[in-house]
Amino acid sequence: RPVAQISDGIQMALQGTFESQYDGLLEQLGSDLSLYTRMVCDTIIITVPKAIVHCLIKKSQKSLLERLFHVIHKLTPTQMEQLLREEDDIVQHRAQARAVFDDVKSAVFQVHQLMERQSLAAASDRADKVTVSINVCAYAGMPAMLTAEQRQYFDKLFSDKYAPDTMRFWANPPQLRSVLPGQQPKAEKPPPKDGAQSAGPPVQRGGAPGPPGAAPGSDKVTVS
Structure with missing residues (x-):
């Protein structure tokens, strides 16, 4: 059977519809990727400094404990007593x-x-x-x-x-309250x-x- 030939007008219309749908899909995909990228950047901005500070604190804590142990271990009992004694x-x-x-x-x-x-x-x-x-x-x-x-x-x-x-x-002593108009202070008992x-x-x-x-x-x- 002979294949039905599609007219040039219908073919151009179908091609235009496909291109518009494809452009809309690409635009939606770009918008979603942009939103996702912003969310990732915001999360990194918040979490990365905290992680860096946390790592620095952990490292400082470890080095400080080692330093304290090294210094305190060499103290004499008299120096330890002076260190712990309150003023x-x-x-x-x-x-x-x-x-x-x-x-x-x-x-x-x-x-x-x-x-x-x-x-x-x-x-x-x-x-x-x-x-x-x-x-x-x-x-x-x-x-x-x-x-x-x-x-x-x-x-x-x-x-x-x-x-x-x-x-x-x-x-x-606290100051006495001001007397309101028309009121006289009571005489205090001796x-x-x-x-x-x-x-x-x-x-x-x-x-x-x-x-x-x-x-x-x-x-x-x-x-x-």
């Missing part, structure tokens, strides 16, 4: 901070006990004044409730060079007289480095 200032600062923490914790516990006792007591049994330790007034920043000798003791204790920085409030307090040594906090002896005056004070 006296750090030890004193830590001891003072621990002592202040214990004092504040004890004072807060005592105040909570008094508040709970007052709240549970009957209205007729509630006292207008209670007796607290001088540490409560001292750490609460109320030097007016203390005697002159007690204030001198806490001045020396809180101004010590090893005292924590948080205790500097004793020398610089501090208790020195003669009203019984003489005796106050409670000396255990283990705290400080001036020798105990604070003069009574270890209790009456507050309203």
Whole structure:
């Protein structure tokens, strides 16, 4: 049978359609390759510096450990003891901070006990004044409730060079709030007289480095 001949017009149309599809396929392939290349470059930019730094750290760590072992292995026991010993200032600062923490914790516990006792007591049994330790007034920043000798003791204790920085409030009391218009500040009650307090040594906090002896005056004070 004779083969059907395709006309020139149909052949040109088919060839144009194939070329356009081929061009579109190449364009899509180029776009995908460009996107993939950018993703690979971004990943390399992020990971390669990290890998280099990681390798440098590992290498430095290994060489540093070898160097430390080489140096420390040659140290004498006396040199090792000096190397591991803390400075006296750090030890004193830590001891003072621990002592202040214990004092504040004890004072807060005592105040909570008094508040709970007052709240549970009957209205007729509630006292207008209670007796607290001088540490409560001292750490609460109320030097007016203390005697002159007690204030001198806490001045020396809180101004010590090893005292924590948080205790500097004793020398610089907080400023009073400004009074709003139409409001007048309430008159403060006078501090208790020195003669009203019984003489005796106050409670000396255990283990705290400080001036020798105990604070003069009574270890209790009456507050309203």
